[in-house]
Amino acid sequence: xxxxxxxxHEWSANAAESSGEDEKLIKDSVGNxxxxxxxxxxxxxxxxxxxxxxxxxRGTMVKNIRLTGDPDEIEANVEKVRxxxxxxxxVKKA
Numbered sequence: 822x823x824x825x826x827x828x829x830h831e832w833s834a835n836a837a838e839s840s841g842e843d844e845k846l847i848k849d850s851v852g853n854x855x856x857x858x859x860x861x862x863x864x865x866x867x868x869x870x871x872x873x874x875x876x877x878x879r880g881t882m883v884k885n886i887r888l889t890g891d892p893d894e895i896e897a898n899v900e901k902v903r904x905x906x907x908x909x910x911x912v913k914k915a
Contacts, residue, residue, distance in 0.1 A: 845892045849909055849913045850913050855895065860884045860886075861882075861883050861915055862882055862913055863877050863878070863880065863881045863883065863911060865911050866879050867907075875901045875902055877899065881899070882915060885897075889906070892909075893908055894907065895909060895912070
């Protein structure tokens, strides 16, 4: 049994350990699980905001993605744009 010293809230030690195991899986548009370092393909032409008119064409391969805290977004670097955040609904695992 664990007790918070500030508010006296009590909870079991097992509940504290299991909360770290409930990580959400990040999935692409077809349901494949994505991980850090995966290669993905863009499935739709995407206009990149704030890049001066750059468009990612359908079929563009993006290597070495990074997962963010949001299960609907990933970070990627493309030739023309660095630090790009993509929605997982527009990509599929290559």
